Amino acid sequence: MTMEGEHEHPYALINVIGGIDGVYEDHVEFLEKHLKLVTMKEFIENKQVLSHKIKAIFMWIHKPVVDRELLQSLPNLKVIANSGVGVDHLDLKLISSFGVKVANTPFAISKSTADLGIALMLASARRIVEGHQIAVSPDTKHFMGDWLGEEITSATLGIIGMGSVGYKVAQRAKAFEMKILYHNRNRRNEVDEQDVGAVYCQKMEDLLQQSDFVILVVTLTPQTYKLIGKKELELMKSTATIINISRGQVVDQDSLVNALKNGVIKAAALDVTYPEPLPRDHALLHLKNVIISPHIGSATSQTRCLMMKNMVESILAGVNGLPVPNEVHV
Structure with a gap:
């Protein structure tokens, strides 16, 4: 990816790539066509530089955890895209108080x-x-x-x-x-x-x-x-x-x-x-x-791919000030 391309894409915070609770490795190619991915490790190590750049959180399987401290450290955050339907792990009132929108993926699953x-x-x-x-x-x-x-x-x-x-x-x-x-x-x-x-x-x-x-x-x-x-x-x-x-x-x-x-x-x-x-x-x-069964309702390769694409769509809309598909209202 060119440096120019990096600047065109909105910065999105993710937990990690791969592993138990990371973004799937085979999703990364698609994600990087639309977003500049920043892992939690990279963010913590370069907070001063990155905190103002991040405009979205790509929350895959409930990670990264969004709390007041994280919200306060992301002044330009516009949207959190959550995989799946349930948002009971998110404090919607708290997030809304920071002027941040939340989207989920109800139809994908x-x-x-x-x-x-x-x-x-x-x-x-x-x-x-x-x-x-x-x-x-x-x-x-x-x-x-x-x-x-x-x-x-x-x-x-x-x-x-x-x-x-x-x-x-x-x-x-x-x-x-x-x-x-x-x-x-x-x-x-x-x-x-x-x-x-x-x-x-x-x-x-x-x-x-x-x-x-x-x-x-x-x-x-x-x-x-x-x-x-x-x-x-x-x-x-x-x-x-x-x-x-x-x-x-x-x-x-x-x-x-x-x-x-x-x-x-x-x-x-x-x-x-x-x-x-x-x-x-x-x-x-x-x-x-x-x-x-181990909470596998949406766990097919096709559905998880569709969820990921829905989340990208919501993020791009949110950072560009457009109506957010599947926005969750408080």
């Missing part, structure tokens, strides 16, 4: 996250993880004829949170001829409902009582924190399964453990927990009727 929700539902219903362990175990001499799962075809699916991801879940569930119920802050329009055959439940309690599978697709807010607790689990059928692809804190985990141990509900399939990962001695890790 909707298909892959919905796919994972359906995958978890199928895996749990058909006991695929347990079945795999039986199939590969050195102790297995024969397969049991009475080892059974449940069908999702024609079952009732309750979707809590019918945003872009929830709606994609409904589209996929329709192909399995499922009866679809949904609960949302705002009812969707009639055309949307008819397209997927979804029935609105104004009261979440009604959905919980009727559903064979309940899938959580809400954002984490003070209103959704521990949305599903002891009372809600007890409303569910004893044959029901809960699937969480939103945030771990949406479910009261202690109540969930008790419900799973005591047959209050049949099973759980979780892409999210709190904390992540769970302590290795946590009860959820040792129950046969639980499947846990």
